[in-house]
Amino acid sequence: xxxxxxxxxxxxxxxxxxxxxxxxxxxxxxxxxxxxxxxxxxxxxxxxxxxxxxxxxxxxxxxxxxxxxxxxxxxxxxxxxxxxxxxxxxxxxxxxxxxxxxxxxxxxxxxxxxxxxxxxxxxxxxxxxxxxxxxxxxxxxxxxxxxxxxxxxxxxxxxxxxxxxxxxxxxxxxxxxxxxxxxxxxxxx
Amino acid sequence: xxxxxxxxxxxxxxxxxxxxxxxxxxxxxxxxxxxxxxxxxxxxxxxxxxxxxxxxxxxxxxxxxxxxxxxxxxxxxxxxxxxxxxxxxxxxxxxxxxxxxxxxxxxxxxxxxxxxxxxxxxxxxxxxxxxxxxxxxxxxxxxxxxxxxxxxxxxxxxxxxxxxxxxxxxxxxxxxxxxxxxxxxxxxx
Amino acid sequence: xxxxxxxxxxxxxxxxxxxxxxxxxxxxxxxxxxxxxxxxxxxxxxxxxxxxxxxxxxxxxxxxxxxxxxxxxxxxxxxxxxxxxxxxxxxxxxxxxxxxxxxxxxxxxxxxxxxxxxxxxxxxxxxxxxxxxxxxxxxxxxxxxxxxxxxxxxxxxxxxxxxxxxxxxxxxxxxxxxxxxxxxxxxxx
Amino acid sequence: xxxxxxxxxxxxxxxxxxxxxxxxxxxxxxxxxxxxxxxxxxxxxxxxxxxxxxxxxxxxxxxxxxxxxxxxxxxxxxxxxxxxxxxxxxxxxxxxxxxxxxxxxxxxxxxxxxxxxxxxxxxxxxxxxxxxxxxxxxxxxxxxxxxxxxxxxxxxxxxxxxxxxxxxxxxxxxxxxxxxxxxxxxxxx
DNA sequence: GATGAATGAGAATTCATTCAT
DNA sequence: CATGAATGAATTCTCATTCAT
Numbered sequence: 001x002x003x004x005x006x007x008x009x010x011x012x013x014x015x016x017x018x019x020x021x022x023x024x025x026x027x028x029x030x031x032x033x034x035x036x037x038x039x040x041x042x043x044x045x046x047x048x049x050x051x052x053x054x055x056x057x058x059x060x061x062x063x064x065x066x067x068x069x070x071x072x073x074x075x076x077x078x079x080x081x082x083x084x085x086x087x088x089x090x091x092x093x094x095x096x097x098x099x100x101x102x103x104x105x106x107x108x109x110x111x112x113x114x115x116x117x118x119x120x121x122x123x124x125x126x127x128x129x130x131x132x133x134x135x136x137x138x139x140x141x142x143x144x145x146x147x148x149x150x151x152x153x154x155x156x157x158x159x160x161x162x163x164x165x166x167x168x169x170x171x172x173x174x175x176x177x178x179x180x181x182x183x184x185x186x187x188x189x
Numbered sequence: 190x191x192x193x194x195x196x197x198x199x200x201x202x203x204x205x206x207x208x209x210x211x212x213x214x215x216x217x218x219x220x221x222x223x224x225x226x227x228x229x230x231x232x233x234x235x236x237x238x239x240x241x242x243x244x245x246x247x248x249x250x251x252x253x254x255x256x257x258x259x260x261x262x263x264x265x266x267x268x269x270x271x272x273x274x275x276x277x278x279x280x281x282x283x284x285x286x287x288x289x290x291x292x293x294x295x296x297x298x299x300x301x302x303x304x305x306x307x308x309x310x311x312x313x314x315x316x317x318x319x320x321x322x323x324x325x326x327x328x329x330x331x332x333x334x335x336x337x338x339x340x341x342x343x344x345x346x347x348x349x350x351x352x353x354x355x356x357x358x359x360x361x362x363x364x365x366x367x368x369x370x371x372x373x374x375x376x377x378x
Numbered sequence: 379x380x381x382x383x384x385x386x387x388x389x390x391x392x393x394x395x396x397x398x399x400x401x402x403x404x405x406x407x408x409x410x411x412x413x414x415x416x417x418x419x420x421x422x423x424x425x426x427x428x429x430x431x432x433x434x435x436x437x438x439x440x441x442x443x444x445x446x447x448x449x450x451x452x453x454x455x456x457x458x459x460x461x462x463x464x465x466x467x468x469x470x471x472x473x474x475x476x477x478x479x480x481x482x483x484x485x486x487x488x489x490x491x492x493x494x495x496x497x498x499x500x501x502x503x504x505x506x507x508x509x510x511x512x513x514x515x516x517x518x519x520x521x522x523x524x525x526x527x528x529x530x531x532x533x534x535x536x537x538x539x540x541x542x543x544x545x546x547x548x549x550x551x552x553x554x555x556x557x558x559x560x561x562x563x564x565x566x567x
Numbered sequence: 568x569x570x571x572x573x574x575x576x577x578x579x580x581x582x583x584x585x586x587x588x589x590x591x592x593x594x595x596x597x598x599x600x601x602x603x604x605x606x607x608x609x610x611x612x613x614x615x616x617x618x619x620x621x622x623x624x625x626x627x628x629x630x631x632x633x634x635x636x637x638x639x640x641x642x643x644x645x646x647x648x649x650x651x652x653x654x655x656x657x658x659x660x661x662x663x664x665x666x667x668x669x670x671x672x673x674x675x676x677x678x679x680x681x682x683x684x685x686x687x688x689x690x691x692x693x694x695x696x697x698x699x700x701x702x703x704x705x706x707x708x709x710x711x712x713x714x715x716x717x718x719x720x721x722x723x724x725x726x727x728x729x730x731x732x733x734x735x736x737x738x739x740x741x742x743x744x745x746x747x748x749x750x751x752x753x754x755x756x
Numbered sequence: 757g758a759t760g761a762a763t764g765a766g767a768a769t770t771c772a773t774t775c776a777t
Numbered sequence: 778c779a780t781g782a783a784t785g786a787a788t789t790c791t792c793a794t795t796c797a798t
Binding site: 025026027028029106107109110111112117118121122142144145146148149151152153154155156157158159160161162163165166167168169170174175177178179181182183184185186187 | 214215216217218295296298299300301306307310311331333334335337338340341342343344345346347348349350351352354355356357358359363364366367368370371372373374375376
């Protein structure tokens with residue numbers, strides 16, 4: 001794979017540059033030229049790898065989503081709640097590890113169409129839903145816990161992210177443990 | 190002498206129109222002319238009441254914040270956890286009651302304007318922090334609950350909102366009870 | 379003359395206000411609203427007395443021209459050069475006495491059509507031409523002085539005005555005597 | 568690699584086009600699009616070379632000033648009055664040779680931009696002042712000639728220009744000789 | 757007559773996208 | 778492949794002018 005790899009690598013470079021700029025000034029205020037400058041290439045060259053400005057945001061999100069996926073799957077063994085705890089903490093760690101990509105989520109949420117956010121979150125809720133089922137089977141849950149709690153847990157994670165993005169006073173890593181505890185104890189029998 | 194206009198009322202009308210359009214197409218895709226049309230006035234007239242396009246977003250948020258504030262204060266009597274429950278449910282109800290304004294939050298988060306979001310959320314966390322203190326005094330909390338949990342609770346609320354905005358499949362009202370339960374049981378002794 | 383006088387007086391008031399503003403910020407940067415504010419009336423009221431923004435500049439110039447005319451005629455008795463000296467000095471005094479109107483000349487020169495500047499200056503040159511003829515008859519002039527010198531003398535006056543308007547370091551009153559001397563000695567036999 | 572453009576040359580082309588349009592319709596009535604059309608480029612391309620519409624006026628004036636400077640310095644040998652005569656005539660010739668740039672002076676005078684007109688005229692007066700000093704040393708001047716006469720001479724030149732710009736009936740070249748004579752004989756002993 | 761809210765034509769400016777080199 | 782000059786559609790914002798009260 002000779003050319004192909006180069007192409008993908010270059011796309012990745014540009015996307016990383018774009019994400020850095022997005023995180024710094026927001027998508028709305030980011031010009032193609034800013035991204036090009038950050039990537040160290042010429043403005044026109046961005047179009048060799050991306051179809052449009054919007055494609056940069058889309059691409060950034062997809063890259064983020066891909067890097068994120070493993071958190072849902074590498075949960076190891078244990079009870080449902082143990083594995084849920086790992087999922088929550090793993091997600092927070094992942095977000096904290098790449099704050100720029102996390103910041104871009106705000107722009108993604110505010111943006112319109114071609115991003116299948118619903119699918120991503122659906123998948124997320126489904127993964128948590130499975131853990132809840134397992135935990136229920138393990139007899140760990142109190143009564144009345146259902147798939148809506150999956151949405152609440154996903155929400156709690158994202159919401160903590162919002163807090164830290166909007167108020168620098170709040171640190172995502174600091175919130176990890178309280179968040180995990182709330183999610184786990186909040187449903188435990 | 191031309192009719193004396195109620196500036197504040199007119200500003201409110203325009204802001205409401207703006208919020209409807211923002212909710213429909215997002216702030217980024219909204220043109221001043223769209224807002225004017227929605228408000229039934231001429232493009233230039235918007236500028237009689239707002240300095241700039243950004244001022245519409247800022248104004249919308251501030252109006253939202255003002256309408257929201259009471260949720261933090263009208264919590265009635267009861268134990269800390271009872272009052273916390275009311276706060277969480279009240280916030281969700283308020284958000285569910287004005288979904289357009291809620292949608293604008295996404296644009297506000299993504300924007301850079303001179304909006305003191307940090308102050309708003311700080312206030313929110315402080316209000317919850319006080320309830321946690323009361324609950325602790327009432328002996329309702331398990332050990333290790335501190336002000337970080339206030340951030341987590343605020344986050345959980347906002348995060349649920351994000352879920353419902355990003356995925357129409359999820360309904361905010363449906364999440365209200367699970368969210369309240371998670372927040373309350375997640376910290377109860 | 380009941381209404382008529384009021385109307386003319388009001389026009390004069392507005393014109394004076396306009397000239398003050400023009401002198402302060404230049405015609406290009408002056409808004410109808412600025413003039414109204416300076417005159418202490420409402421924006422719309424300006425249109426009760428003037429047809430358009432341009433009409434203010436036109437009106438200002440015409441008022442200036444009217445106030446100026448007498449300088450050409452009240453020259454008293456004496457030789458041609460004596461009367462020329464009075465004309466030059468009288469013009470400078472008149473300009474120095476109403477610096478705001480003088481400043482507006484710059485905008486008038488730069489403006490386009492409906493102002494018959496050519497006629498004004500033609501009249502000016504004709505008046506000076508007559509004095510030159512008289513002076514020639516009086517035997518005061520050296521050979522070769524003709525109507526072109528009238529243009530040069532008018533130019534010298536206006537040019538001194540430009541100097542003082544463009545460079546505050548130069549005072550019109552200071553230039554009066556040297557200017558008069560140059561104009562008179564420059565053509566004397 | 569796109570052709571490397573000579574920025575300065577291109578700026579000059581645009582400036583020349585701008586000056587033609589300014590001379591034709593005046594700065595106030597000139598739109599960026601007019602300039603672009605005259606230069607044979609697209610509206611937006613003007614902004615690749617100039618920051619704003621005002622910058623065109625500023626740039627035009629500076630170009631004019633640069634092209635003009637040499638008149639002050641290449642005066643050759645001779646007595647003070649001989650050299651003064653050359654200066655005056657040289658200036659008139661220069662103005663007559665580029666009537667469009669001369670017309671723009673009217674707009675420059677009326678404008679407020681960050682143009683250091685005062686400095687330019689100061690330099691002009693200083694140059695003439697030096698010639699007056701020399702002429703005085705050469706014993707060519709009558710008593711009472713000082714630096715104020717330098718201002719008057721500069722004024723006379725500019726004023727003649729105004730005459731010709733404001734009244735097409737008057738030709739700058741026709742005024743050259745009378746102007747020179749007035750300036751020289753007006754101060755000669 | 758006076759007012760000032762409303763209008764909307766018009767202009768400056770920006771910037772994503774294209775394409776000749 | 779890369780570049781960056783050029784384009785022009787799109788948008789914000791201004792302000793002269795109108796007119797209902």
